[in-house]
Amino acid sequence: MKPDGPIKLVSQLLDLPIVDSDGCYCGIVDDVELTGTPGQLLKVKSLLVGPGTYRERLPNWAFGLVRTVAGDHIARVPWSKVRSIGSTVRLSVPGGTLGLLKSEVRVERFIPHKGAF
Amino acid sequence: MRRRTALVFILLTGCGKSPQSDIQYIKQARSIAAEWALVNEQASAGQITAIYASSMHRWLHDELRTASKSLSQPHSRYGLEIRVLLAEPKDTSPDRLQRHAAQLKQIESHLESA
Amino acid sequence: MNPLELTLGIMTAVGGFVDISELVFAAKAGSTFGFALIWVFAFSTVGIIVFSEMSGRVAAVAKQPVFNLMRHRLGLKLGLVVLAASIISNLITCAAEIGGVALILNYLTGAPYLPMTIAVTLGLIVSIWVLPFKWIERAYGLLGLFMIIFAVALFANHPPWHELASGFVPQVPKGLSTKELLNFGYFAVAIVSAVMFPYEVYFYSSGGIEEGWGPKDILTNRLTSILGMGLGSLLAISILANSAILFGPVNVDPEIPGSVALEAAIPFGKWGLVIALLGMLFAVAGAGVETCLANAYSIAQFFGWQWGRHKKPWEAPRFTLTWIVLFLAALVLVLTGVNVMTLVEFAVLFSILVLPLTYLPLLLLSGDREFMGQYANGSTTRALGWFYFGIVAAAAVAALPLYLLTSGGNG
Numbered sequence: 053m054k055p056d057g058p059i060k061l062v063s064q065l066l067d068l069p070i071v072d073s074d075g076c077y078c079g080i081v082d083d084v085e086l087t088g089t090p091g092q093l094l095k096v097k098s099l100l101v102g103p104g105t106y107r108e109r110l111p112n113w114a115f116g117l118v119r120t121v122a123g124d125h126i127a128r129v130p131w132s133k134v135r136s137i138g139s140t141v142r143l144s145v146p147g148g149t150l151g152l153l154k155s156e157v158r159v160e161r162f163i164p165h166k167g168a169f
Numbered sequence: 170m171r172r173r174t175a176l177v178f179i180l181l182t183g184c185g186k187s188p189q190s191d192i193q194y195i196k197q198a199r200s201i202a203a204e205w206a207l208v209n210e211q212a213s214a215g216q217i218t219a220i221y222a223s224s225m226h227r228w229l230h231d232e233l234r235t236a237s238k239s240l241s242q243p244h245s246r247y248g249l250e251i252r253v254l255l256a257e258p259k260d261t262s263p264d265r266l267q268r269h270a271a272q273l274k275q276i277e278s279h280l281e282s283a
Numbered sequence: 284m285n286p287l288e289l290t291l292g293i294m295t296a297v298g299g300f301v302d303i304s305e306l307v308f309a310a311k312a313g314s315t316f317g318f319a320l321i322w323v324f325a326f327s328t329v330g331i332i333v334f335s336e337m338s339g340r341v342a343a344v345a346k347q348p349v350f351n352l353m354r355h356r357l358g359l360k361l362g363l364v365v366l367a368a369s370i371i372s373n374l375i376t377c378a379a380e381i382g383g384v385a386l387i388l389n390y391l392t393g394a395p396y397l398p399m400t401i402a403v404t405l406g407l408i409v410s411i412w413v414l415p416f417k418w419i420e421r422a423y424g425l426l427g428l429f430m431i432i433f434a435v436a437l438f439a440n441h442p443p444w445h446e447l448a449s450g451f452v453p454q455v456p457k458g459l460s461t462k463e464l465l466n467f468g469y470f471a472v473a474i475v476s477a478v479m480f481p482y483e484v485y486f487y488s489s490g491g492i493e494e495g496w497g498p499k500d501i502l503t504n505r506l507t508s509i510l511g512m513g514l515g516s517l518l519a520i521s522i523l524a525n526s527a528i529l530f531g532p533v534n535v536d537p538e539i540p541g542s543v544a545l546e547a548a549i550p551f552g553k554w555g556l557v558i559a560l561l562g563m564l565f566a567v568a569g570a571g572v573e574t575c576l577a578n579a580y581s582i583a584q585f586f587g588w589q590w591g592r593h594k595k596p597w598e599a600p601r602f603t604l605t606w607i608v609l610f611l612a613a614l615v616l617v618l619t620g621v622n623v624m625t626l627v628e629f630a631v632l633f634s635i636l637v638l639p640l641t642y643l644p645l646l647l648l649s650g651d652r653e654f655m656g657q658y659a660n661g662s663t664t665r666a667l668g669w670f671y672f673g674i675v676a677a678a679a680v681a682a683l684p685l686y687l688l689t690s691g692g693n694g
Contacts, residue, residue, distance in 0.1 A: 067355045067362070069347070069587045080354065080587035101587075109359050139345040139654065156589060159600040168595050169415050193693035196536065203534040204542050211545065216552045220393040221541070221560075228386075228539050235622075270534050281462065 059096075059137065070101065070129070070141045070152070078147030078156075083108065085128070099129040099141065101152060127151045188245060192280050194236040198251045199273035201233045206266035213263075226259040247276045291490045292511020294424035294569050295335070299483035300515030301430055301522070302376070302570035303383030303540055304627035306563060308477060309519045310537040310546075311692070312470050313526030318450030321520055323471045325451055327478035328516035330671035332508050333664065334642055337649040338484045339504035342491035344658045349488045349645055350584035356644035365640045366585050372633035373482050373578040374609065375626050378616035380571035381407070382623035383540060387564045390541045391557070397618065404614040407571055408607060416493040416592040423569035429562030432547045432555060433521040439550035440528050447524055462689075469685040469692045472678045473631055478516075479675060480634055481641040482577035489580040493593045501658065522546065539624075575613065579606035628691050635682040638675040646672055 059065055061084055070079045082105035088094040103118050104126035110118065118124075127150060135144040147153045205226070212222040237243070237251045254269045301309075312320045338349050345352075354362040385399035411419060459467060487508075496504065525546035530537060537543060540563065547559035576592070582605050583590035589599040596603040616626070646668045650660040660668060686692075 067359065069351050069584075077583075077587050077589050080585075082359075106359070110363075114363075139347045139351075156600055159604055160597055163597040163600045163603055165595075165597045168412055168597075169418070193690045196693060197538060199534060200536040200538055204538065207530075207533060207535060207542075207545060211548055217545075217548050217556050218553055221390050221544070221556060224390045224393060225539075225541050228541060232538050267533075274534055281460070 061096075064137065065096075065099075065141070068137070068139070068141050070099070070143065070147070072143045072145065072147035072152070073135075074146050076147055076153065078143075078150075078152035079127070081141055082106070082126075096131045098131055099134070100126050101129060102126040188242055188247075188280050189283075191240050191242060191245075191247065192277060194239050195247050195251075195273055195277045195280070197236045198233060198247075198254065199270050199277055201229050201236070202254055202266050202270035202273060205229050205261075206263040206270065209260065209266065210263040212260075223259075230255070230259075247273065250276070289507050289510055290421045290424035291487065291494060292335075292507030293514060294420045294427065294511075295483050295487045295490065295573065296511040296513075296515030297424065297427035297430060297518070297566045298486075298570035298573040299331070299480055300478065300512075300519045301427075301563075301566045303379050303386075303567050303623065304376075304631060305477055305519055306522065306540050306543050306567075307537055307624065307627075308470075308473065309522040310526040310530065310543050312474065313523035314530040314536045316456060316467060316470065317527045317531060318447050318524060319454055319456045319467075320470055320474065321447070321450030321523060322453045323474045324478065324516055324520050324523065326453070327475045328512055329667070330475070330674065331479045331483065332512045333667045333671055334479070334484055334645060335487045335512060336505055336508040337645055337660070337664070337668065338488035339491045339496070339508060340501060340658055341645065341649050341655070342488045343496040343500050343504055344498055344655050345648075346492060346497075348492055348580065348584055349485055349641070350581045352644050352648050353641070354585055356647060357640065361640070362585065365637060366581060368633055368637045369481060369485075369581055369641070370578055372630050372637060373574045373581075374613055375616070375630040375633065376480075376482065377571055377574040377578070377609065378613040379623050379626040379630060380567050380574060381610075381613055382617045382626065383567040384564060384571060385617075386540055386623065387560055387567060390544065391560045391564070400614060400617045403568070403571075404610050407568065407575070408610050411572060411576070411592065411606065412596055414592075416490070419572065419592060420490065423565060423572060426565035427562065427569050429558055430518050430566050432551075432558045432562055433518055433525060436547045436550050436555065436559075437521045437524055440525055440546075442524055442528055450524075465685060466689050466692060468681070469689045472635075472682050472685055473692065475674065475678045476635040476638060476682065477631055478519075479638060479671075481637050482574050482634075484641065484645070485577040485580055486573045489576070489584070489591070493591050495593070498658065571613075575606055575609050578609050628686075632682060632686060635679050639672065639679050642668075642672050642675060 065084060066081055068081050069077055070081060072078050079101040081099050082102060083100035084096055085098045085100055086094045087097040102125045103122040104124040106118050107115050129143065129150050133143050133145050133150065135142045208222055208225045211217045233255055237255060240248050242248060250269065250272055342348055353365060357365060381400055381403055384403045385396050388394050388399045389396050414422065455467060491504065522543060526537065529546060529549055535542065544556055544559040544563065548556035579602055580590060583602040588601045590602040591599055648654055650665055652659045
């Protein structure tokens with residue numbers, strides 16, 4: 053499906069996995085940022101990724117738990133970087149360039165690079 | 170109102186301490202006696218390794234001790250039977266252990282039909 | 284088709300059907316009710332075949348595993364509830380399997396239980412670290428085939444074949460008291476939920492993606508589901524039937540896993556005992572790996588992380604850290620000294636709650652033509668899927684009351 057046509061935000065976009073141009077999973081579509089003015093067509097401006105988006109989607113006590121464990125950062129994926137939408141959202145750029153793989157890189161430093169086939 | 174609630178509470182906890190609530194532990198003890206008998210029977214016939222037999226004795230004994238401690242009426246006839254069973258040596262004859270199992274089965278059936 | 288392709292299904296099924304809980308449970312079902320519960324195993328096996336085939340097909344066509352779909356179909360809130368329940372259930376099960384492996388090592392070698400739980404956990408971590416996914420499933424799947432000794436023992440124990448066959452006919456034994464009827468009901472519900480444990484589907488669907496399945500593997504998926512789950516079911520039914528013949532008549536309702544090994548020791552002696560214990564060792568170890576990886580897959584997929592053991596551990600760092608932490612958390616649970624069989628009872632109860640919420644998104648997605656194209660559910664699969672969904676929903680409602688009324692099947 054091409055990203056310039058109309059889309060159903062909840063059934064076709066929200067909570068889909070995001071895969072970057074290198075084929076790496078780099079998050080889930082946690083929320084969507086829209087742009088437009090009253091009386092005009094709304095357009096998707098960016099996809100929001102990160103635990104910070106749970107503030108609007110979870111009860112306060114649950115979000116408090118999430119923030120303690122995972123923080124409250126939000127990364128923005130500009131709509132222009134979305135190549136296609138199907139069972140995943142495919143990006144046209146590496147996830148790292150959009151700040152999507154920071155935790156993965158941070159944890160990798162603690163994983164030994166040996167002993168595995 | 171408070172007196173009535175307390176009375177209901179006392180009655181309920183009283184109900185929880187009847188021999189009926191011990192049926193599951195009597196069943197457990199009966200089965201353990203029968204399993205123990207089977208292990209000793211197979212050991213005398215040379216069908217199992219000594220390590221396995223020793224390990225089974227230990228774990229069955231542990232389960233039996235737990236069942237004995239869980240009884241709400243430890244000084245009852247079945248409580249005494251289970252304590253006698255616990256005191257038996259590991260290599261007790263299968264026949265003797267089966268007699269314990271039969272005794273406990275009798276008590277179990279009597280309580281279930283009550 | 285390469286026969287080794289079946290090892291995913293074999294590992295899933297052996298780890299799912301004859302893990303530490305099923306070993307004792309199947310034996311108890313046989314000693315208590317004879318052959319009367321065989322039909323429940325057979326009936327539930329059809330259900331898990333239907334859902335595992337669906338999950339494998341979705342993995343092959345949409346290249347998405349179950350938990351990705353879960354979040355998309357259920358949304359964040361409900362998805363988090365399912366994730367939390369699933370994590371708790373799988374963690375408790377994993378702890379039970381680690382305890383189970385240590386127990387079996389104690390039966391085999393006399394090695395002390397608690398130190399063995401630490402050694403077992405380290406051994407499982409090392410095996411997943413070193414081996415790529417294909418070799419994990421082959422090692423645990425093929426070594427679990429030692430369990431076939433129980434099917435061979437069934438022949439050697441000379442069962443009344445006519446009576447055994449009649450156990451496949453749906454029935455409730457006549458002349459049961461109310462208490463015994465409730466007990467029968469509890470066993471039936473617990474068998475359904477244990478056979479259809481969600482972790483099997485999570486592991487199988489993620490395993491399909493680890494294997495790189497595509498639409499060309501639809502037939503492989505179907506065969507793997509049917510043959511793998513069929514084998515697992517055969518082993519569980521063998522254990523039940525052996526117990527009905529050997530334990531029922533002598534008042535044994537197996538209380539500990541070690542008693543199950545007697546089913547092979549009685550006809551075959553020491554070598555039968557050792558093979559049975561080895562089979563149990565690898566089946567239960569495989570279940571430990573399956574439950575831990577199923578949890579790690581669920582978490583990684585739910586949050587959109589890199590995942591999979593088809594990658595090197597450092598190529599999926601958060602996933603790697605997750606499964607290591609989960610193994611250690613399971614070990615901590617075992618080291619508290621809680622009884623392995625108690626752990627298992629809680630795991631079964633928790634998983635019953637998760638069952639309907641696991642299978643509903645899978646059922647909806649696998650039938651969605653927009654998503655699955657020509658590979659969407661046919662009318663038979665759709666009908667069976669909804670029928671079994673109804674069954675697991677009913678089991679979810681009935682499980683807790685039956686557990687309380689029967690003291691967990693102890694009457």
